[in-house]
Amino acid sequence: MYLILLGAPGSGKGTQAKVLAQRFRWLHLSTGDMLREAVATGTELGKKAKGFMDSGALVPDELMIGMLVERIGRPDAAAGFVLDGFPRTLGQAKALDEALAAASKSIDLALNIVVPDQELIRRLSGRWICSSCGAIYHEIYNRPKITGRCDLCQGELYQRDDDKPETVRNRLEQQRPPKEMMDHYRASGLLMDIDGLQDVAKVTADLIEAIDAKRGVAR
Numbered sequence: 001m002y003l004i005l006l007g008a009p010g011s012g013k014g015t016q017a018k019v020l021a022q023r024f025r026w027l028h029l030s031t032g033d034m035l036r037e038a039v040a041t042g043t044e045l046g047k048k049a050k051g052f053m054d055s056g057a058l059v060p061d062e063l064m065i066g067m068l069v070e071r072i073g074r075p076d077a078a079a080g081f082v083l084d085g086f087p088r089t090l091g092q093a094k095a096l097d098e099a100l101a102a103a104s105k106s107i108d109l110a111l112n113i114v115v116p117d118q119e120l121i122r123r124l125s126g127r128w129i130c131s132s133c134g135a136i137y138h139e140i141y142n143r144p145k146i147t148g149r150c151d152l153c154q155g156e157l158y159q160r161d162d163d164k165p166e167t168v169r170n171r172l173e174q175q176r177p178p179k180e181m182m183d184h185y186r187a188s189g190l191l192m193d194i195d196g197l198q199d200v201a202k203v204t205a206d207l208i209e210a211i212d213a214k215r216g217v218a219r
């Protein structure tokens with residue numbers, strides 16, 4: 001199955017995408033992770049993307065589309081994937097459709113995790129990430145046992161530049177899924193809203209229910 005998770009930054013997309021990919025044995029493709037990796041290793045793409053990412057802006061479509069289309073064309077993506085962070089524009093959504101159609105494939109479902117702005121700002125401003133294993137913590141909702149240390153691997157926790165409060169509002173303004181992209185998925189009957197204000201396990205349960213319904217699995 002080819003699944004898209006949509007939602008604003010802080011909606012829980014990344015957390016849920018990991019859980020779903022593990023459960024269904026699909027490839028988890030986070031364009032944010034791919035870009036951070038490109039920045040860390042200093043590739044051409046990374047150099048071009050860094051300034052946009054640090055200011056909370058979107059990386060231009062011409063950079064994003066090439067990267068993603070190349071990745072979903074590799075053999076390990078054939079059995080199924082969860083897209084986390086892509087598409088973010090109508091242009092990206094259309095390019096994705098075209099790339100899949102060229103391989104006689106298509107998106108099966110686009111699940112949109114809905115969270116009000118006030119809550120998104122609260123969540124994003126307090127997020128800390130483990131520099132070794134990527135585990136996600138939060139100052140209010142999910143504190144590590146020892147401040148600044150990962151519970152799982154004792155790695156050092158850091159705050160992403162774009163999670164710093166001054167950037168958060170800009171990121172939200174620029175990165176809310178655009179209406180024309182949502183309309184594109186709604187018009188094709190693929191879009192389903194999931195209430196992202198519930199606790200993490202309930203959001204997962206709702207996502208799985210929607211996926212199973214689409215796959216025709218009896219519950």
Ligand code: AMP
Nearest residue numbers: 031032052053057058059064085086088
């Ligand atoms: P994320 O981890 O998904 O929040 O992504 C981190 C940053 O990478 C975003 O703030 C954007 O600057 C950039 N980015 C990730 N995915 C995309 C995309 N599909 N289109 C444009 N920029 C993206």
